Amino acid sequence: MTTPKPQVGLFVTCLVDFFRPTVGFSAVKLLEDAGCEVSVPAAQTCCGQPAYNSGDRAGARALAEQVIALFETFDHVVVPSGSCAGMIKVHYPDLFSGEPGWRLRAERLAAKTHELTSFLVDVLGVAPLPVSWEGTATYHDSCSGLRELGVKAQPRRLLSAVDGLAIKEMRDPEACCGFGGTFCVKYDEISNAIVDRKTADIKSTGVDLLLSGDLGCLLNMAGKLKREGSRVEVRHVAEVLAGMATGPAIGEKTK
Amino acid sequence: MSGGLSSASFPKNAHAALANPPLLKAIAHIEETLVSGRRRAVDALPEFEALRDAGRDIKAHTLAHLDLYLEAFEKKVVEAGGFVHWAADAAEASRIVLDICQAAGARRVTKGKSMITEEVGLNAFLEANGITPVETDLGEYIIQLRGETPSHIIAPAVHVNKEQVAADFRRVHTKLDPLRNLEEPTSLLAEARGVLRERFLTADVGITGANFLVAETGSTVIVTNEGNGDLTQILPKTHIVLASIEKVVPTLEDVATIMRLLARSATGQEMSVYTTLSTGPRRAGDPDGPEAFHVVLLDNGRSAMLGTEFEDMLRCIRCGACINHCPVYRSVGGHAYGSVYPGPMGSVLTPSLQGLEKAAHLANASTLCGRCESVCPMRIPLPKMLRHWREKEFERHLTPKKARFGLAAWRFLAARPRLYGAVTRMAAWSLARLAGKDGALKQLPLASGWTRWRDLPAPEGGTFRTEWAKRGRK
Amino acid sequence: MMSSRDAILGRIRRSLGTSEKDAPRLAAVRHRLAETPVNVVPARGQLPDAERVELFIRKAGEVFATVARLGSRDDIPAAVSEYLRDRNLPQAIRRGADARLANLPWEREAQLAVTVGPSAGQDLAGLSHADAGVAETGTVVLTSGADNPTTLNFLPDHHIVVVDTSTVTGDYETVWAGLRRRFGAGTMPRTVNLVTGPSRSADIEETLLLGAHGPRSLHILVVG
Numbered sequence: 045m046t047t048p049k050p051q052v053g054l055f056v057t058c059l060v061d062f063f064r065p066t067v068g069f070s071a072v073k074l075l076e077d078a079g080c081e082v083s084v085p086a087a088q089t090c091c092g093q094p095a096y097n098s099g100d101r102a103g104a105r106a107l108a109e110q111v112i113a114l115f116e117t118f119d120h121v122v123v124p125s126g127s128c129a130g131m132i133k134v135h136y137p138d139l140f141s142g143e144p145g146w147r148l149r150a151e152r153l154a155a156k157t158h159e160l161t162s163f164l165v166d167v168l169g170v171a172p173l174p175v176s177w178e179g180t181a182t183y184h185d186s187c188s189g190l191r192e193l194g195v196k197a198q199p200r201r202l203l204s205a206v207d208g209l210a211i212k213e214m215r216d217p218e219a220c221c222g223f224g225g226t227f228c229v230k231y232d233e234i235s236n237a238i239v240d241r242k243t244a245d246i247k248s249t250g251v252d253l254l255l256s257g258d259l260g261c262l263l264n265m266a267g268k269l270k271r272e273g274s275r276v277e278v279r280h281v282a283e284v285l286a287g288m289a290t291g292p293a294i295g296e297k298t299k
Numbered sequence: 300m301s302g303g304l305s306s307a308s309f310p311k312n313a314h315a316a317l318a319n320p321p322l323l324k325a326i327a328h329i330e331e332t333l334v335s336g337r338r339r340a341v342d343a344l345p346e347f348e349a350l351r352d353a354g355r356d357i358k359a360h361t362l363a364h365l366d367l368y369l370e371a372f373e374k375k376v377v378e379a380g381g382f383v384h385w386a387a388d389a390a391e392a393s394r395i396v397l398d399i400c401q402a403a404g405a406r407r408v409t410k411g412k413s414m415i416t417e418e419v420g421l422n423a424f425l426e427a428n429g430i431t432p433v434e435t436d437l438g439e440y441i442i443q444l445r446g447e448t449p450s451h452i453i454a455p456a457v458h459v460n461k462e463q464v465a466a467d468f469r470r471v472h473t474k475l476d477p478l479r480n481l482e483e484p485t486s487l488l489a490e491a492r493g494v495l496r497e498r499f500l501t502a503d504v505g506i507t508g509a510n511f512l513v514a515e516t517g518s519t520v521i522v523t524n525e526g527n528g529d530l531t532q533i534l535p536k537t538h539i540v541l542a543s544i545e546k547v548v549p550t551l552e553d554v555a556t557i558m559r560l561l562a563r564s565a566t567g568q569e570m571s572v573y574t575t576l577s578t579g580p581r582r583a584g585d586p587d588g589p590e591a592f593h594v595v596l597l598d599n600g601r602s603a604m605l606g607t608e609f610e611d612m613l614r615c616i617r618c619g620a621c622i623n624h625c626p627v628y629r630s631v632g633g634h635a636y637g638s639v640y641p642g643p644m645g646s647v648l649t650p651s652l653q654g655l656e657k658a659a660h661l662a663n664a665s666t667l668c669g670r671c672e673s674v675c676p677m678r679i680p681l682p683k684m685l686r687h688w689r690e691k692e693f694e695r696h697l698t699p700k701k702a703r704f705g706l707a708a709w710r711f712l713a714a715r716p717r718l719y720g721a722v723t724r725m726a727a728w729s730l731a732r733l734a735g736k737d738g739a740l741k742q743l744p745l746a747s748g749w750t751r752w753r754d755l756p757a758p759e760g761g762t763f764r765t766e767w768a769k770r771g772r773k
Numbered sequence: 774m775m776s777s778r779d780a781i782l783g784r785i786r787r788s789l790g791t792s793e794k795d796a797p798r799l800a801a802v803r804h805r806l807a808e809t810p811v812n813v814v815p816a817r818g819q820l821p822d823a824e825r826v827e828l829f830i831r832k833a834g835e836v837f838a839t840v841a842r843l844g845s846r847d848d849i850p851a852a853v854s855e856y857l858r859d860r861n862l863p864q865a866i867r868r869g870a871d872a873r874l875a876n877l878p879w880e881r882e883a884q885l886a887v888t889v890g891p892s893a894g895q896d897l898a899g900l901s902h903a904d905a906g907v908a909e910t911g912t913v914v915l916t917s918g919a920d921n922p923t924t925l926n927f928l929p930d931h932h933i934v935v936v937d938t939s940t941v942t943g944d945y946e947t948v949w950a951g952l953r954r955r956f957g958a959g960t961m962p963r964t965v966n967l968v969t970g971p972s973r974s975a976d977i978e979e980t981l982l983l984g985a986h987g988p989r990s991l992h993i994l995v996v997g
């Protein structure tokens with residue numbers, strides 16, 4: 045008797061949807077190779093984090109209801125982003141305090157929602173795919189994934205199996221990159237000072253590749269590195285793990 | 300850069316700070332000293348995380364019984380021969396201190412480092428009333444000479460370099476030999492020690508803050524490294540302690556627990572050099588110590604925080620760890636916040652002290668990266684409280700119009716998946732076209748906040764959901 | 774008009790949604806103050822006697838105190854004299870009237886001028902007797918009293934402190950228990966000083982300097 049395949053709903057996130065579909069396809073590949081049946085509900089948009097972090101609780105709540113209704117039927121919900129996964133996992137239940145019905149639904153969804161790499165390692169416990177990437181890389185721990193969800197060892201564990209890839213840590217991989225959602229445009233000058241320290245740390249490692257699990261941070265760091273004329277490639281960790289790091293890196297020229 | 304900046308002009312203050320290389324160099328130093336020091340101290344104590352839980356629980360218990368512990372503390376102070384005064388706000392606290400000083404016929408008072416006296420603006424008030432306050436903590440002393448306010452709660456002069464200190468000493472210390480070499484920190488310290496020694500010995504009243512008030516014994520506790528707090532409180536005839544109500548803890552055991560967290564979190568020391576418990580005035584037969592002992596308990600908005608979403612903030616022990624680890628503070632320093640309390644803890648406290656209208660920037664000027672909470676010894680959920688302030692702003696329509704409009708538009712769109720799909724598809728396609736082969740945009744009028752500093756990586760072209768549908772997938 | 778005291782306490786009670794007559798709260802407070810429960814105590818200091826003293830000495834060294842071990846109390850005068858000589862200091866020491874320091878063979882150090890009483894700021898070196906040492910952090914505990922002036926702990930440039938090995942505890946909690954035994958529960962001497970190393974400051978460019986306002990050096994004589 046074979047156990048039925050786990051039904052996974054992929055919450056692709058608005059940034060991946062808009063900027064970098066490759067991350068979404070990489071996530072699908074990783075999940076399918078791990079034996080999951082992956083669906084992408086077409087009506088998904090945004091998890092509501094921008095509204096939530098701007099103090100617009102009602103707005104965040106409305107989008108949360110939409111996400112809950114769309115995803116609550118899956119066995120698992122997987123998100124290739126620590127901050128959007130954190131929004132669902134940590135903050136959704138908070139949005140419905142005093143409404144037992146909705147709160148329960150939010151908690152149920154929270155319990156089965158996972159950031160991509162932690163889902164692969166902690167929930168599925170899969171063996172990494174036999175992929176290779178020649179060169180050295182450094183890994184940036186995105187804040188929400190790290191501090192809300194404890195994502196730290198999982199991506200490194202998966203990367204350690206990538207053939208030819210050597211990880212060289214930054215001095216402070218846990219330092220914020222300065223993205224912070226709308227912060228990066230509202231307080232752009234400060235955001236710049238923060239990402240400036242981050243790229244200095246990245247460059248001092250001398251690696252070829254910067255990886256992370258959150259596209260917001262990656263766009264920020266890639267944009268800064270490009271502006272500085274750096275040749276460090278920037279990619280979402282899923283691209284490398286899925287063996288799909290073949291097209292142009294983030295912000296890179298197309299051939 | 301001096302104090303006197305306002306929270307309302309935070310972006311302007313930040314801009315000035317970012318154009319001040321000596322300031323930035325000074326702040327950058329925090330990494331090797333306070334931040335790595337904390338790391339080492341924490342790693343060397345296996346019980347650190349358990350102590351954090353215990354510290355949080357002690358404070359939570361105390362806050363839930365705050366009225367009773369304050370009464371118990373008061374009773375003990377009186378039993379020991381001291382006086383307790385209650386001040387509802389800053390003005391009343393200053394008034395009480397002035398009255399005590401005047402009754403003691405004081406002309407000159409020495410002060411130990413105390414953020415509460417900064418909060419109530421005590422120095423200016425005493426000066427206006429003919430009493431000279433002398434700050435004795437080296438950092439505070441330097442700040443006072445410069446007419447500034449502290450830029451950090453633990454390292455008040457962290458933004459000043461040694462050349463500036465030398466210049467200040469030459470300006471103010473009139474007896475200083477012009478030929479004396481003041482190039483090195485050691486000679487600066489020796490100079491300050493000499494000048495302040497005389498001040499200690501001639502002060503009429505000594506004013507300190509308190510790190511703890513112990514309900515069990517009526518003791519006030521100060522924690523310092525220099526010993527200035529002790530000289531302030533044992534030499535003059537009168538010792539005044541000005542402390543806020545949430546400093547009370549039940550017992551000596553509770554002091555011990557939080558003590559183990561305080562220095563490690565603040566400076567990376569396992570224990571500060573001097574932890575001193577003072578209980579009442581000198582006893583019969585004592586050869587030294589103050590003859591009168593007063594404790595002024597300050598509320599200043601704290602009782603109103605109890606029972607609200609900001610109650611947890613009252614657990615704060617003013618260690619400064621959240622400040623040292625904050626990427627925003629590390630970019631702009633303390634003065635930019637325009638408040639006595641900078642960094643994350645300040646951004647939570649300042650709106651209650653100054654009013655949300657004036658301090659609205661502070662809660663927003665954060666990436667919510669959460670590092671503050673991850674190092675806070677009292678496990679205060681600082682990001683959550685910053686978000687609470689943002690919610691209050693939004694409720695009260697203090698959020699800037701442009702941001703409100705943007706949020707409303709996003710919400711409108713995101714709630715309509717089909718329209719959202721069409722709009723994002725169009726936008727992604729246009730941006731990708733605009734970038735062409737470059738893969739990134741150097742500038743984009745609507746996103747100038749972004750492109751002023753960094754390129755905007757271009758979208759790949761199609762959105763994920765269109766590409767997914769193209770492959771006939773669900 | 775309502776006093777600020779009543780206003781503040783009233784506001785606290787309103788915010789907490791309680792009254793001063795709330796019996797369970799009163800009981801909780803009374804219990805905690807009477808029982809003084811111990812929270813988390815680091816394992817670090819929980820050692821057999823000899824190792825505890827070793828830890829105390831090591832920790833004191835880490836915070837830049839210097840330490841000398843003496844076999845007997847009678848060695849104290851010579852140790853004080855030697856310390857002063859090594860530092861090129863005048864042979865003069867000021868101490869409290871404490872019997873533990875008074876009843877020592879000071880006459881053996883003929884050169885040494887011993888004066889008794891609080892410091893007015895002119896003394897280069899002061900001698901105190903600690904009530905306890907805390908191994909956990911290399912801390913000495915000094916209490917004030919008729920025979921133990923607090924000024925001696927802070928005004929002299931050099932502070933020499935005697936610690937009896939039998940009083941070296943693993944943790945602060947044991948010190949509190951000792952204070953309660955000696956002075957009565959809930960009662961304290963005017964001043965209790967926990968001193969961990971010599972005075973220091975890092976206020977100028979975060980450079981660590983010893984000897985800010987208090988003693989530049991702390992020398993501990995561990996007896997026994």
Ligand code: SF4
Nearest residue numbers: 615616618619621675
């Ligand atoms: S909020 Fe926490 S980390 Fe910040 S000063 Fe207070 S106790 Fe320290």
